[in-house]
Amino acid sequence: MATIEPVRQDVGYQGHIKKYSASLRIWHWANTIVISGSLLTVLINSTIINERPVSALVKTELKNAGATVSDEQAGSVAHALGDSVWKIHIYFGYVLVGLLLFRLALEFFQLADQKFIRKMKSAYRQFQTMKKNREVAKHEFTVKAIYAVFYILLMVMAVTGLFLAFEDLLAPFKSIRHSVKYVHGFCMYLILAFIVVHLAGVFLAERKDSQGIVSDMINGGSDHE
Known part of the structure; x- marks a missing residue:
C-alpha cells in the first residue's frame, strides 16, 4: 500500500x-472546481496572456492594420488583458476563502x-x-x-x-x-x-x-x- x-x-x-456527509462532498467538489479555476487563471496569465509576447502581438497586428502604436501603448493593452484575468483569479480567491471558512465551520457541526x-x-x-x-x-x-x-x-x-x-x-x-x-x-x-x-x-x-x-x-x- x-x-x-x-x-x-x-x-x-x-x-x-x-461515510461522507453531503456538506463535505459539496465542499470537496466545489473546492476542486475553484482551485482548478484559480490555477487556470495563473496558467493563462503566465502563458497565453504573458505581457511581453502579447504586447508584441498587439503592436504587430495594429501595424498590419495601418495603425501605429508605441511600445508603451501596446504594453498597456497587454497589461489590461492580464489585469482582467487577475480579477477573475481574485474572485476565485474570495470563493476559496468562503469555502475554507465553510470547511472550518463544518468541523464543528x-x-x-x-x-x-x-x-x-x-x-x-x-x-x-x-x-x-x-x-x-x-x-x-x-x-x-x-x-x-x-x-x-x-x-x-x-x-x-x-x-x-x-x-x-x-x-x-x-x-x-x-x-x-x-x-x-x-x-x-x-x-x-x-x-x-x-x-x-x-x-x-x-x-x-x-x-x-x-x-x-x-x-x-x-x-x-
Missing part, C-alpha cells in the same frame, strides 16, 4: 467503509465520527494501541497528516491572497508585500504538488484495495464493504 493512497476502510469500525480532527486522532490512537491492522492505522494517520498540511496551505493561501487583494488598504504593511507575494506563489506550487499526489493516490487506491473511493465521495459511501 503506497503512502499516498487514501484508505476506503474506516479504521475505527472494522468491516465498514468511510459534522457528525462526530466524520470530523477530520477526530478521525486523525482515532487513526493515531489505533496505531498506538492495536497490533492488529496497525499498518492500516499508520497509513490512515499518514494520509490524514498530508491532508492537514493541505488545509494549512489553503489557510496560508487565503490569508496571503486577501493581503494582496486589499493591499491598498494595508498600505502600512507595504514593505512586506514582496514577501507575502512570494509565500502566496510558493504555496501555489505546494498545492499543485498535493493535487498531483492526491490524484495519484486515488488512482492507485481505485486499482487496488479501495475500489469505489471516488464513488464514495460522490454518493456518500455505504455502510459495509
Whole structure:
C-alpha cells in the first residue's frame, strides 16, 4: 500500500467503509472546481496572456492594420488583458476563502465520527494501541497528516491572497508585500504538488484495495464493504 493512497476502510469500525456527509462532498467538489479555476487563471496569465509576447502581438497586428502604436501603448493593452484575468483569479480567491471558512465551520457541526480532527486522532490512537491492522492505522494517520498540511496551505493561501487583494488598504504593511507575494506563489506550487499526489493516490487506491473511493465521495459511501 503506497503512502499516498487514501484508505476506503474506516479504521475505527472494522468491516465498514468511510461515510461522507453531503456538506463535505459539496465542499470537496466545489473546492476542486475553484482551485482548478484559480490555477487556470495563473496558467493563462503566465502563458497565453504573458505581457511581453502579447504586447508584441498587439503592436504587430495594429501595424498590419495601418495603425501605429508605441511600445508603451501596446504594453498597456497587454497589461489590461492580464489585469482582467487577475480579477477573475481574485474572485476565485474570495470563493476559496468562503469555502475554507465553510470547511472550518463544518468541523464543528459534522457528525462526530466524520470530523477530520477526530478521525486523525482515532487513526493515531489505533496505531498506538492495536497490533492488529496497525499498518492500516499508520497509513490512515499518514494520509490524514498530508491532508492537514493541505488545509494549512489553503489557510496560508487565503490569508496571503486577501493581503494582496486589499493591499491598498494595508498600505502600512507595504514593505512586506514582496514577501507575502512570494509565500502566496510558493504555496501555489505546494498545492499543485498535493493535487498531483492526491490524484495519484486515488488512482492507485481505485486499482487496488479501495475500489469505489471516488464513488464514495460522490454518493456518500455505504455502510459495509
